[in-house]
Amino acid sequence: MNPAVFERGAVRALMSLPGAVLDKLSAGLETHSRSHLDSRLRFLLALSAAKPTLDSGTVEQARRLYRDVINLLDVAPVSLPVVVDHQVPRDDGSSMRVRRYRPALAPRVAPAILFMHGGGFTVGGVDEYDRLCRYIADRTNAVVLSVDYRLSPEHPSPAAAEDCLAAWRWLLDNTAAMGLDPQRLAVMGDSAGGNLSAVVCQQAKQAGLTLPALQVLIYPTTDGALKHPSVQALGQGFGLDMALLTWFRSQFIQDPAMMEDYRVSPLRNPDLSGLPPAILITATDPLRDEGLEYGEKLRAAGVDVTALDYPQLVHGFLTMGGVIPAARKAVNAICDATVQRL
Structure with missing residues (x-):
């Protein structure tokens, strides 16, 4: 039998x-108190303590490990009538892949979600997030377009942000050809992808482009400094440890001056006025505080923010819906909130 x-x-x-059985097993294995977490997630974290971490080997090994973990935990693939890869031009003449998912029940002129994957700007991609994007498209009846942006360390920041803004420009230019409603275009992403979703909104405003109708920011990283209290309080034992956060940062921030750049640290942008309404998702997560602070700054700038908080879940739950029912329930709620506001 295949080991996987x-x-x-x-x-x-x-x-x-x-x-109750899983809680008892977890208590015998874990070295950190996690009794407030969902029982199945708590047990999964206890088991994962014996597995290698993403920062324990090379970048290529980390990418394979991340792929294996998503394959293990994510939802089953959903069959869709249209799944097409597009080659989208960058400003330098090269191209990147954007995968388009159109569900069977999408209206003739459909809403669309430009999706940016997570992975610390270093791991992950369109293929790893294929099952999740199929699921989101099927749940929302929206067309999902998944961006295969360049990864670090080969392409440090701001390469990923530049790619995602180029994908947004391409989407705006091709709505009619793809049967999309130009008034109902959202951006969505988890972790690094949440950062990129926020950055696309800021950069589109700065460039004078049409803004997304909605930004869905799922446990986003919003500041490169890793100085918020939750980084220390939750940076050990909850799936995204401080050592891994620091390793990711060393890959995508290779010029210290980039720490101040709004394309890395969108929280540092003093002018968030006029940005799209947001759905902000948080969990028990070292990035929790910087996400919450970004939401507070958006509200202070007059932006409507809907908060969805999942303290019983941890960073990364978006791709755990295949084995953690509470994670799948949260994914469904995020999709449903997106439908209601898009």
Whole structure:
């Protein structure tokens, strides 16, 4: 039997145990108090303590490990009638891949979501997030366009931000050809992708482009300094440790001056007025405080912000819906909130 298939089956079998049993097993394994977390997620974190971390090897090893983890935990693939890869031009004449998902029940002129994946600007991509994007498209009946932006360390910041803004320009120029409603275009992303979603809104405003109708920021990183209190309070034992955060930062910020750049630290932009309405998602997460502060600054600038908080979940839950029912429920709620506001 394929080892990955065996591991997936074993994890799902364990997750079918009663929550009280999993809590008891977790308590015997964990070195950090996590009793407030969802029972299945708590047990998964306890098991993962014995696994190698993304920062324990090379970048290529980290990318393979990240792919394996998503394959293990994410939702099952959904069949869609249209899944097409586009080659989208960059300003320098090169191109990047954007994958378009059109669900069967999308209206003739459909809303669309430009999706930016997570992974610390270093791991992940369109292929790793394929199942999630299919799920989001099917749940929202919106066309989802997933951006395969350049990764660090080969392409440090601001390469990813430049790519995502180029993808936004391309989307604006091609709504009619793809049967999309130009008044109902959103950006969405998790972690690094949440950062990029916020940055696209800021940079589109600065460039005089049409803004997204909605920004969906899922546990975003909004400041490169890693100085917020939650980084220290939750930076050990909750799936995204301080050592890993620091490793990611060393990959995508190679010029210290970039720390001040709004394309890395959108929280530092003093003018957030006129930006699109936001859905801000937080969890028990070292990035929690910087996400909350960004939401507060948006509100202070007159931007409507809807907050969805999941203290029983941790960073990365967006791609855990295949084995953690509470994570899938949260993904559904995020999708439903997006539909209501788009």
